[in-house]
Amino acid sequence: MTMQALPSGAPHTVWTEKTSWIDSVPRAVSMTLLFVAFILFWTALTWSSVVSPIILPSPAETLKQIIYVGHNLLIGDYMLTALYITLQEVFYSFLLALFLGFSLGILVGETIFGERAVMPYLVALDTMPKVAFAPIFIAWLGFGIESKVALATFIAAFPIIVGTAAGLHSADENSRMLFKTMGASRFQTLLKMKLPMGMPQFFTGLKIGTVGVMAGAITGEFLGGGKGFGELIRVASTNLNTARVFALIIFLSLIGLSLYLLVGWLQRRLVFWQKSGLLGDGF
Amino acid sequence: MSLQSSEQENSGAEGRPVFVLEQVSKHFPRRNVHALDRVNLTMREGRFYSVIGSSGCGKSTLLKIMAGLQPPSSGSVMLEGKPVLGPRHDIGMMFQQATLLPWRTTLENVVLPIEIRDGKSAALAAHEKAQKLLTLVGLTGFESVYPSELSGGMAQRAAICRMLISEPSVLLLDEPFSALDELTREFMNMELQRICMERKATAFLVTHSIPEAVILSDNVFVMSSRPGRFVEEIVVNLPRPRTLSMLTSPEFGELVDRIRKNLDAQSFL
Numbered sequence: 001m002t003m004q005a006l007p008s009g010a011p012h013t014v015w016t017e018k019t020s021w022i023d024s025v026p027r028a029v030s031m032t033l034l035f036v037a038f039i040l041f042w043t044a045l046t047w048s049s050v051v052s053p054i055i056l057p058s059p060a061e062t063l064k065q066i067i068y069v070g071h072n073l074l075i076g077d078y079m080l081t082a083l084y085i086t087l088q089e090v091f092y093s094f095l096l097a098l099f100l101g102f103s104l105g106i107l108v109g110e111t112i113f114g115e116r117a118v119m120p121y122l123v124a125l126d127t128m129p130k131v132a133f134a135p136i137f138i139a140w141l142g143f144g145i146e147s148k149v150a151l152a153t154f155i156a157a158f159p160i161i162v163g164t165a166a167g168l169h170s171a172d173e174n175s176r177m178l179f180k181t182m183g184a185s186r187f188q189t190l191l192k193m194k195l196p197m198g199m200p201q202f203f204t205g206l207k208i209g210t211v212g213v214m215a216g217a218i219t220g221e222f223l224g225g226g227k228g229f230g231e232l233i234r235v236a237s238t239n240l241n242t243a244r245v246f247a248l249i250i251f252l253s254l255i256g257l258s259l260y261l262l263v264g265w266l267q268r269r270l271v272f273w274q275k276s277g278l279l280g281d282g283f
Numbered sequence: 284m285s286l287q288s289s290e291q292e293n294s295g296a297e298g299r300p301v302f303v304l305e306q307v308s309k310h311f312p313r314r315n316v317h318a319l320d321r322v323n324l325t326m327r328e329g330r331f332y333s334v335i336g337s338s339g340c341g342k343s344t345l346l347k348i349m350a351g352l353q354p355p356s357s358g359s360v361m362l363e364g365k366p367v368l369g370p371r372h373d374i375g376m377m378f379q380q381a382t383l384l385p386w387r388t389t390l391e392n393v394v395l396p397i398e399i400r401d402g403k404s405a406a407l408a409a410h411e412k413a414q415k416l417l418t419l420v421g422l423t424g425f426e427s428v429y430p431s432e433l434s435g436g437m438a439q440r441a442a443i444c445r446m447l448i449s450e451p452s453v454l455l456l457d458e459p460f461s462a463l464d465e466l467t468r469e470f471m472n473m474e475l476q477r478i479c480m481e482r483k484a485t486a487f488l489v490t491h492s493i494p495e496a497v498i499l500s501d502n503v504f505v506m507s508s509r510p511g512r513f514v515e516e517i518v519v520n521l522p523r524p525r526t527l528s529m530l531t532s533p534e535f536g537e538l539v540d541r542i543r544k545n546l547d548a549q550s551f552l
Contacts, residue, residue, distance in 0.1 A: 174382040181350055181376040183369075184399045192399070196386050273385040273429060 057243035065247035073251075079232065083251070086228030089145050089217040090255065093152035097209050101157040105164020105202075110190060119165075126158045130216075134223040143225050152216025156209035163205015167198020200274050203267040210263055214256040301485045302326035302349070302453050307358035309344050309511075318344040320510030321358070326453065326485055331476075333488040333496035334504045334513075335542060341511025342489045343457065349487065350376055350455050363452050372400055375451030377459040381438035383430035383445075390426040393417065393444040400449065409448060416444040419478060436467040443478060454479070454486040461491065469527055472499055476525060493546075497538050498525050505545040515545045 025033075039059050045051060046058040053061070072079040107114040108122065133154060137147040171194045179189045221230025229252055236244035302324070309319040318341040326332055336342050347353040348360060351370045360367040362374065383392045393413040398406035417423060420440040430438055439459060446454060459475075460468045472495055479486055490496050496503045497519055505515040519538060521529055529535050 172382075174378050174380045175384075177352065177378065178376070178382050179399070180352055181370050181374065182396045182399045183372055188399055192395075193384065196384070271386075273431060275431075 054240050054242055057246060061243040062246045065241075065243040066250060069244070069247045069251055082228050082232050085145060085226070086217055086221070086230065086252075087255065089148045089152060089220070089226075089228060090213055090259065092145070093149045093156060093216060094210065094213050094259065096149065096153040097156035097160055097213060098206070100153065101160025101205065101209060102164055102202075104157070105161040105205075106168065106190075108161060109165030109168030109198075110194070115165075122158070122161060130155050131219055131223070134220060137220070138224045145226070145228075147224050148217050148220030148226055148228075151220040152213045155216040156212035159205040159208035159212065160202075161205070163202045163208070164198065166205075167201035168194045169198075170201055171197045199267075199271045203263065203271065206263055207260060210259050211256065213259070214252065218252065298328040298330065300325050301328050301363060302487070303359075303361045304349070305359045305361075307345075307348060307355045307360060309341070309348060309353070310356045317510035319348070319355070320512040322511070322513060324504070324513070326487060328485050329483045330501045331479060331484075331486045331488070331499055332502050332504065333490055333500040334506050335490055335493060335496045335546070336506030336511070337508055337546070338491070340506045340508035342506060345506075345511065346455055346457055346487075346489050350374055372396075372449055373452040374455060375446035375449065375453070376455045377439075377442055377446050377457065379458045379462050381430070381433075381435070381442040383433075383438055383441055385430050388427045388429055389417065389422065389433065389441050390414070392430065392441055393448055395445060396449045413444060413448055416447055417441075419481070420444055420474065435463050436471055439463065439471060440474070443475070447478075447482065447484075452485065454484050456486060456488040458490055459488075460495075468495070469530075473525075473527060475499065476523075480524060493539050493542050494530060494535075497521075497535060497542070498527075498530065503538075503542060505542055515542075517542060 022030075042056075042059050046053065046056055057065075069079060073083060104114075104118070104122070108119045109115070130151070134147070134151050137150040137154075141147040141150055168190075175193055175197065176189070179193055184192070217228070218230040218233070220226060221228050222234055225231070229248060233245055233248050233252075236242075236248065303326075304322055304324040307319055307322045307324075308317070310317050322345060324332075334342055334345065344353065348355045349367070351360075351367045351374065362371065367374075383389075384395070387395070390410060390413055393416060394406040394409045397409040414426065417426060420443050422437060422440050422444070425433065425437065425441075430441070433441065442459070456475075460471045463471060476499055478484070488496065488499060498521075500519050503517045503519060504513045505517070506512065507514045517538060521532075521534060521538075
């Protein structure tokens with residue numbers, strides 16, 4: 001093999017690392033493009049009448065319903081009342097799941113008793129299909145928001161328990177030794193080292209729990225004659241008003257998203273020392 | 284009382300005994316391992332001691348027993364005339380990792396032992412003292428910086444300050460600079476010597492590095508493994524302050540050779 005001299009004389013010595021073109025598209029552009037592509041695909045699907053509008057309404061029809069629901073909410077009509085009920089369920093079950101999950105998580109993660117004796121029962125409970133408990137909650141707590149709050153809490157508490165416990169276990173051997181040599185009490189070690197150290201895992205659990213709260217509240221309304229957004233969805237679906245169902249789901253997802261973003265904001269404030277790239281949730 | 288007579292016998296010994304270990308043994312019955320076998324050690328005020336040995340020879344167990352993190356199976360451990368029966372505030376410890384809490388600034392990390400011992404207001408009152416320590420180790424200007432912004436060497440400097448803030452009677456150093464690169468490590472060793480001399484600290488270093496042990500110490504103990512015991516004590520009479528140029532002097536080479544022969548004599552299996 002012989003090397004051929006470049007005709008221009010000096011060989012190229014400067015080069016640049018190549019990035020894939022798809023990774024170098026600005027975020028706003030790529031997100032918009034994805035959205036437009038999705039809508040176009042959806043439109044094409046409905047125009048071609050492959051699927052009936054009862055099964056899949058057109059984007060235009062859905063937009064009409066979004067405006068209708070938005071208007072109804074703005075003028076404070078019956079939908080706002082329903083939204084208020086669902087928001088209450090979400091709010092209470094979020095706080096309850098947070099409290100229960102955090103305290104049980106500490107019991108399980110900090111004490112040997114909790115880890116050995118309590119955790120197996122919690123795992124057994126967690127593996128049960130929690131929705132199946134809905135009739136029991138209704139029997140115990142009635143058709144009001146209490147039974148929905150119970151179901152949502154039940155669903156959301158587990159990831160928070162697991163996240164908290166995993167967080168407490170994440171403290172490294174060196175930090176534990178350091179606190180021991182400083183003569184720190186168990187409570188001091190928990191408060192000043194283990195809890196802050198475990199915040200990233202706790203927040204991961206809390207984010208999963210947030211999603212669970214939404215799912216639990218709506219499922220509870222489906223199954224137990226609620227008066228919130230879940231009930232509106234059920235009614236619209238019974239009336240074969242699929243576009244309305246879509247519109248209601250979009251508003252629901254906005255609530256879920258705000259809650260998720262609120263938790264993410266809290267995480268960035270409290271766990272400021274964690275590299276944001278590790279959050280891994282795109283926000 | 285017998286300590287006073289031994290003081291006259293040992294030519295390299297001067298000063299008051301601070302840390303005295305007598306016939307300290309550690310046996311792990313579960314694994315049937317004799318980690319330590321009748322270890323005797325007297326540390327005198329202001330002197331620097333090292334223990335060197337292969338991995339798993341019981342160095343870490345010895346250090347944990349000295350720090351009160353683990354009870355010995357038999358024997359006595361006395362610090363300042365009082366038995367060590369658990370972690371004590373007059374013991375300062377440093378690990379291979381700086382182990383700074385990432386949510387605390389450098390200054391807040393340094394005053395942590397005070398906060399644990401005496402509460403928040405005492406920690407606040409100790410800020411001035413922490414500031415002086417940071418100046419001592421050359422970290423002026425990094426008080427309110429978070430650990431993620433410190434280099435490995437800087438983090439270990441902060442860890443030194445955290446160890447010194449509670450004015451411990453003895454410093455226990457568990458391979459403190461072994462995670463640093465060679466150049467930084469040599470430099471940090473000189474810094475450690477300067478700090479120890481300035482504060483007349485009594486220190487005990489666990490290390491894998493023969494040159495490190497020799498350049499820093501007044502007394503080097505060579506440890507055998509299974510059972511872990513001191514097989515040789517080498518008194519280093521190189522003048523202080525030691526400098527990095529001593530690393531290539533014939534006396535230094537001789538000492539390193541002597542220690543290496545002692546280490547070679549035992550199995551590394």
